[in-house]
Amino acid sequence: MVTPKSSIKTLKLNTGALIPQVGLGTWRSSEEEGYNAVLAALKDGYRHIDTARCYGNEEPVGRAINDFMKQSGVQRSDLFVTTKLWCTEFKDPKAALERSLKRLHLDYVDLLLMHWPLAMKSGEGLFPRNADGSRKLLPFEEWSYIDTYKAMQPLIDLNLAKAIGISNYNIPKIQALLADKGVTVKPACLQVELHPYLPQQELVDFCKAHDIVVEAYSPLGSSGAPLLKEKVINEIGEKYGVSAATVIISWAVARGTVVLPKSINPVRVSSNRKIIPLSEADMDAINGIQKTTSRRFVCPDWGIDIFNSDGHFKPMN
Numbered sequence: 001m002v003t004p005k006s007s008i009k010t011l012k013l014n015t016g017a018l019i020p021q022v023g024l025g026t027w028r029s030s031e032e033e034g035y036n037a038v039l040a041a042l043k044d045g046y047r048h049i050d051t052a053r054c055y056g057n058e059e060p061v062g063r064a065i066n067d068f069m070k071q072s073g074v075q076r077s078d079l080f081v082t083t084k085l086w087c088t089e090f091k092d093p094k095a096a097l098e099r100s101l102k103r104l105h106l107d108y109v110d111l112l113l114m115h116w117p118l119a120m121k122s123g124e125g126l127f128p129r130n131a132d133g134s135r136k137l138l139p140f141e142e143w144s145y146i147d148t149y150k151a152m153q154p155l156i157d158l159n160l161a162k163a164i165g166i167s168n169y170n171i172p173k174i175q176a177l178l179a180d181k182g183v184t185v186k187p188a189c190l191q192v193e194l195h196p197y198l199p200q201q202e203l204v205d206f207c208k209a210h211d212i213v214v215e216a217y218s219p220l221g222s223s224g225a226p227l228l229k230e231k232v233i234n235e236i237g238e239k240y241g242v243s244a245a246t247v248i249i250s251w252a253v254a255r256g257t258v259v260l261p262k263s264i265n266p267v268r269v270s271s272n273r274k275i276i277p278l279s280e281a282d283m284d285a286i287n288g289i290q291k292t293t294s295r296r297f298v299c300p301d302w303g304i305d306i307f308n309s310d311g312h313f314k315p316m317n
C-alpha cells in the first residue's frame with residue numbers, strides 16, 4: 001500500500017511561469033456540474049483549471065474561481081487558468097479572448113490555446129456545417145492556423161494572456177509554425193490527446209527538445225474512462241492499493257507532462273490529484289500497452305491531418 005502524494009508538482013513554461021502538473025478538465029461539464037466541480041477542486045487543493053470557449057461553461061467555471069478566491073483568500077496569481085480560442089473566432093483573437101474573460105470574470109488567463117489548427121466559417125454558430133453535413137472549414141490558403149497564431153501573439157503584451165499555446169497539432173504543423181518568420185512567441189504548451197493507448201512519445205520528445213510543455217487531454221480515455229478497465233493498469237493499481245486512475249495520472253506526471261483529468265464527482269476529483277511514484281518496470285509495462293492496443297478517442301470530422309506516425313487512429317469498437 002502506497003499513500004498517494006497530494007502536493008501538486010509544477011513544470012516551468014518557456015515564459016518562466018509555473019504550471020501545476022495536474023489540472024481539472026471541464027469538457028462536458030454542464031453549468032451546475034462545472035461550477036460544483038471547479039469549486040470542489042479548488043477547495044481540495046487544485047490550482048489549475050482547463051476550460052474552453054466551445055465547452056459553453058466559462059461563466060460557471062469563472063464564477064467558481066471567483067467565489068473560491070473570495071472564500072479562501074487565495075490570490076489570482078496562485079491559480080492557473082486556461083481557456084481556448086475556438087475555430088470560428090480566428091480572425092479577432094483579442095475580441096474573442098475579451099469575451100471569454102468577461103464570461104470568466106477574470107482580467108487575464110494564464111494560458112490561451114488555439115483549440116484546433118484550422119479555421120471554421122464565422123457567424124453561423126460554433127459548429128457550422130455545409131448542406132451536405134460536412135464542416136464549414138476555410139481553406140488553408142485563405143486563412144491558415146499560423147495566421148491565427150500570429151494574431152494571438154499581441155495578447156501577451158496586452159496582459160490578456162500570460163502565455164499562448166496550441167492544441168491538436170502534430171509535429172509537421174509545429175515545425176511549420178516554428179519556421180514562420182512572423183512567429184516571434186514560441187508556444188508555451190501543446191495540448192493533445194495522450195494516454196497509455198496513445199502515448200505519442202515522438203511528439204512528447206519533440207516538444208521537450210523545443211521547450212514546449214505538453215498537456216495530456218482525455219488521459220482516462222474520455223467519456224466513460226475506458227482506460228480504467230485496462231488489465232496492466234489495474235494490476236499496478238492493486239500492487240500499490242490505488243485506483244487505476246491514480247496509476248494513469250501518476251504515469252502522465254512521471255513522463256513530464258501536464259495531465260487534465262475531468263471529473264464532476266468530488267471524491268474522484270480529489271483522488272485524481274494524488275500521485276504515486278512508479279517504478280521503471282511499472283513505466284515500461286504501461287508504455288508497452290500501446291503495442292497491443294492503440295486508440296484515439298477524440299477524432300472529430302474536421303477533415304485535417306492531426307496525426308503523427310506514432311499517433312495513428314484505430315476506430316473504436
Ligand SMILES: NC(=O)C1=CN([C@@H]2O[C@H](COP(=O)(O)OP(=O)(O)OC[C@H]3O[C@@H](n4cnc5c(N)ncnc54)[C@H](OP(=O)(O)O)[C@@H]3O)[C@@H](O)[C@H]2O)C=CC1
Pocket residue numbers: 024025026027028050051115167168191192216217218219220221222223224225228243245246260261262263264265268269271272298
Ligand atoms: N484540447 C482539446 O481539444 C481537448 C481538451 N480536453 C480537455 O481535457 C480534459 C479531460 O479529457 P476528457 O475527454 O474530459 O476525459 P478524461 O479522460 O478526463 O475522462 C473523463 C471521464 O472519466 C471519468 N472519471 C474521471 N475520474 C475518474 C475516476 N477517478 N474514476 C472513474 N472515472 C473517472 C469521468 O466521469 P465523472 O465526471 O463522472 O467522474 C468522465 O467520464 C477535458 O475535460 C478538457 O478540459 C479534452 C478533449 C479535447
Ligand SMILES: O=C1Nc2ccccc2C1=O
Pocket residue numbers: 027052054115298299300
Ligand atoms: O475539447 C474538445 N473536446 C472535443 C470532442 C470532440 C470534438 C472536439 C472537441 C474539442 O475541441
